[in-house]
Amino acid sequence: MKRILIVDDAATVRLYHREILETADFMVDEAMNGIEALEKALQTGFDLFLVDINMPKLDGYGFLRELRGQDLPQAPAIMISTEAQTNDERRAYAAGANLYLIKPVKPERLLAQVRMLLGELHP
Amino acid sequence: MALIKTQCVEPIAEEAREAPRDCAGLISRLAASDPTARRWAARDLVDCPEAAAALVERLKQEVDVSVREVILTTLTSLGDPIAIAGLVDCLRSEDTALRNEAIEAMQQLPDAVAPVMHGLLADPDPDLRIFAVNILESLCHPQVETWLIEVIDQDPHVNVCGAAVDLLGEVGTRNARASLQRLKARFANEPYIRFAADLALGRLHEN
Amino acid sequence: MSPTFASPPIWHLGDFMKTDPEQGTIRISAEDFQKFREFFYRKTGIQFDASKRYFVDKRLVERVEATGTGSFRGYFTMLRFQASGEELQALTNLMTVNETYFFREEYQFRCLVDSLLPEIVERKKNRRPIRIWAIPSSSGEEPYSIAIYLLEHWAGIHEWDVEIIASDIDTRILAQARQGLYSLRSIQHLPSHTLQRYFKRQSGGYQICDDLRQSVEFTRVNLSERADTRGYRDFDVIFCRNLLIYFDDVSRKTATETFYDALRPGGFVCLGHSESMSRSSSLYKVRKFPEAIVYQRPLEAA
Numbered sequence: 172m173k174r175i176l177i178v179d180d181a182a183t184v185r186l187y188h189r190e191i192l193e194t195a196d197f198m199v200d201e202a203m204n205g206i207e208a209l210e211k212a213l214q215t216g217f218d219l220f221l222v223d224i225n226m227p228k229l230d231g232y233g234f235l236r237e238l239r240g241q242d243l244p245q246a247p248a249i250m251i252s253t254e255a256q257t258n259d260e261r262r263a264y265a266a267g268a269n270l271y272l273i274k275p276v277k278p279e280r281l282l283a284q285v286r287m288l289l290g291e292l293h294p
Numbered sequence: 295m296a297l298i299k300t301q302c303v304e305p306i307a308e309e310a311r312e313a314p315r316d317c318a319g320l321i322s323r324l325a326a327s328d329p330t331a332r333r334w335a336a337r338d339l340v341d342c343p344e345a346a347a348a349l350v351e352r353l354k355q356e357v358d359v360s361v362r363e364v365i366l367t368t369l370t371s372l373g374d375p376i377a378i379a380g381l382v383d384c385l386r387s388e389d390t391a392l393r394n395e396a397i398e399a400m401q402q403l404p405d406a407v408a409p410v411m412h413g414l415l416a417d418p419d420p421d422l423r424i425f426a427v428n429i430l431e432s433l434c435h436p437q438v439e440t441w442l443i444e445v446i447d448q449d450p451h452v453n454v455c456g457a458a459v460d461l462l463g464e465v466g467t468r469n470a471r472a473s474l475q476r477l478k479a480r481f482a483n484e485p486y487i488r489f490a491a492d493l494a495l496g497r498l499h500e501n
Numbered sequence: 502m503s504p505t506f507a508s509p510p511i512w513h514l515g516d517f518m519k520t521d522p523e524q525g526t527i528r529i530s531a532e533d534f535q536k537f538r539e540f541f542y543r544k545t546g547i548q549f550d551a552s553k554r555y556f557v558d559k560r561l562v563e564r565v566e567a568t569g570t571g572s573f574r575g576y577f578t579m580l581r582f583q584a585s586g587e588e589l590q591a592l593t594n595l596m597t598v599n600e601t602y603f604f605r606e607e608y609q610f611r612c613l614v615d616s617l618l619p620e621i622v623e624r625k626k627n628r629r630p631i632r633i634w635a636i637p638s639s640s641g642e643e644p645y646s647i648a649i650y651l652l653e654h655w656a657g658i659h660e661w662d663v664e665i666i667a668s669d670i671d672t673r674i675l676a677q678a679r680q681g682l683y684s685l686r687s688i689q690h691l692p693s694h695t696l697q698r699y700f701k702r703q704s705g706g707y708q709i710c711d712d713l714r715q716s717v718e719f720t721r722v723n724l725s726e727r728a729d730t731r732g733y734r735d736f737d738v739i740f741c742r743n744l745l746i747y748f749d750d751v752s753r754k755t756a757t758e759t760f761y762d763a764l765r766p767g768g769f770v771c772l773g774h775s776e777s778m779s780r781s782s783s784l785y786k787v788r789k790f791p792e793a794i795v796y797q798r799p800l801e802a803a
């Protein structure tokens with residue numbers, strides 16, 4: 172079973188993504204900011220990260236930059252933003268994201284993108 | 295070599311007795327080249343109520359995060375209108391970290407933030423409105439629920455409403471019920487809003 | 502029972518625990534539990550899974566009664582909106598175990614001798630002593646454990662001087678720590694040869710030997726008081742276990758900023774096992790060692 176880490180400060184968003192992913196048989200863990208996410212990533216391997224941008228203490232960009240600098244097997248990351256600002260998108264990729272989505276994400280779309288990044292589905 | 299007893303804990307009592315350093319001196323030290331000196335100046339300025347403007351000014355150009363954090367902590371302690379205005383400016387910054395630090399600082403200042411909250415929630419920039427909702431997350435203020443209800447009744451932006459519903463799941467009472475139902479109808483095609491509204495409705499404090 | 506960062510439970514909406522813990526008139530519903538659980542996690546980082554439901558409910562009911570708030574609803578509102586944060590502190594106290602004994606969370610001392618000290622020594626450009634600060638010291642078990650661990654498990658102790666400073670806000674507990682008299686319960690995790698080497702049998706229990714008592718400096722410090730902490734500088738390692746979790750958001754942030762200036766660049770902070778810097782500060786680098794996660798003040802930019 173593939174393991175996915177949901178990183179978001181909003182409990183409802185974590186729960187929403189958890190429901191979608193668990194229904195599709197993924198194993199899910201959660202973190203509410205970049206530091207906690209980094210701690211978890213250092214302790215357990217994940218196959219994919221689902222990362223919000225604005226979070227207290229360490230934001231999504233900061234988390235990805237730190238993660239990408241670690242001596243770890245690197246997993247793909249989806250960055251999820253609230254606004255369609257092209258600037259955000261460019262910064263997300265620069266920080267190490269593999270995909271950039273706009274909130275709120277529809278369940279089918281999320282699953283399709285996750286499966287694609289995990290190599291389970293071809294676009 | 296071995297375990298040795300310390301010789302160098304400074305005579306702390308002595309230092310405490312020292313005359314408080316003057317505020318003007320501390321303000322000028324905010325521009326010192328050594329970040330440690332800047333951190334200490336920012337920390338000690340908590341005793342200088344008139345320092346908010348200088349701290350805000352420094353915050354905007356400060357590159358060292360450790361100094362920035364201390365400036366924000368001191369601004370939080372000062373909590374006057376100048377500090378608040380400076381923090382609101384930070385919300386408009388391109389720098390995500392600074393924005394989030396400002397949100398955390400404002401969460402600690404319910405009485406000072408309350409008068410500007412209405413304006414923030416009506417800002418033309420949806421991102422800024424989301425940040426305003428984020429401030430409400432940990433704000434200890436009796437009006438939090440009222441503000442959130444206004445947002446879900448009126449805000450056209452799905453993500454501003456989405457953030458507000460998340461919080462209503464925590465602080466909502468029966469007063470939020472009708473608005474949550476209307477919101478669900480308004481964004482009938484958004485699975486996230488439906489999910490979040492149902493979750494909040496299930497958690498309202500009603501009995 | 503001790504709360505940890507265990508992975509969150511797998512549970513689904515609509516599939517909450519159906520059982521109603523029989524607790525008199527105050528009832529905590531499944532939704533109440535979920536709501537509380539998320540709030541508590543956000544504030545403290547402690548995560549309770551569904552299997553802790555009974556444990557959590559019992560304590561919530563206890564606090565509803567103690568505060569006279571009458572219902573979960575009234576209590577939760579108090580918890581969420583109380584500006585002083587006192588009730589959250591009281592509740593956190595109840596939700597966490599607070600015992601201190603020798604070699605508690607031993608993996609952290611192993612991390613100190615096997616990972617942190619080798620790195621510190623490697624970086625050191627002078628022969629100045631290595632400095633360790635244990636705050637809060639409480640009755641002394643933790644700083645003495647560090648001292649014993651260094652003597653028993655760190656070869657470098659023959660080459661380096663080490664200073665251990667232990668601080669607490671409570672002068673009575675400091676007096677107790679200086680006296681170093683412990684109950685059987687508190688020393689039960691020590692190997693017998695360690696006990697024989699560093700303790701004397703006394704009528705009231707076991708007393709730390711004079712050499713060790715002499716080698717740890719106990720001082721009174723309120724971590725939240727600038728004047729108290731100002732003189733504390735140049736530390737290589739700070740142990741701060743099970744204190745920040747009881748602080749409110751601002752005090753926690755201030756405390757970690759204080760540690761930043763108390764540390765030498767590259768110095769480390771070790772927190773308690775249910776604590777995380779993710780609720781305090783972003784100033785530190787998260788470092789993973791084989792034994793533990795530790796937080797590091799970044800080395801000065803070259």
Ligand SMILES: C[S@@+](CC[C@H](N)C(=O)[O-])C[C@H]1O[C@@H](n2cnc3c(N)ncnc32)[C@H](O)[C@@H]1O
Pocket residue numbers: 599600601602636637638639640643668669670671674722723724725741742743744773
């Ligand atoms: C929960 S114990 C922690 C003891 C030990 N480190 C452990 O893990 O078991 C709390 C201790 O913190 C001390 N304390 C509480 N507030 C403090 C403060 N502001 N500054 C320093 N010490 C404090 C108390 O006196 C008490 O001894």
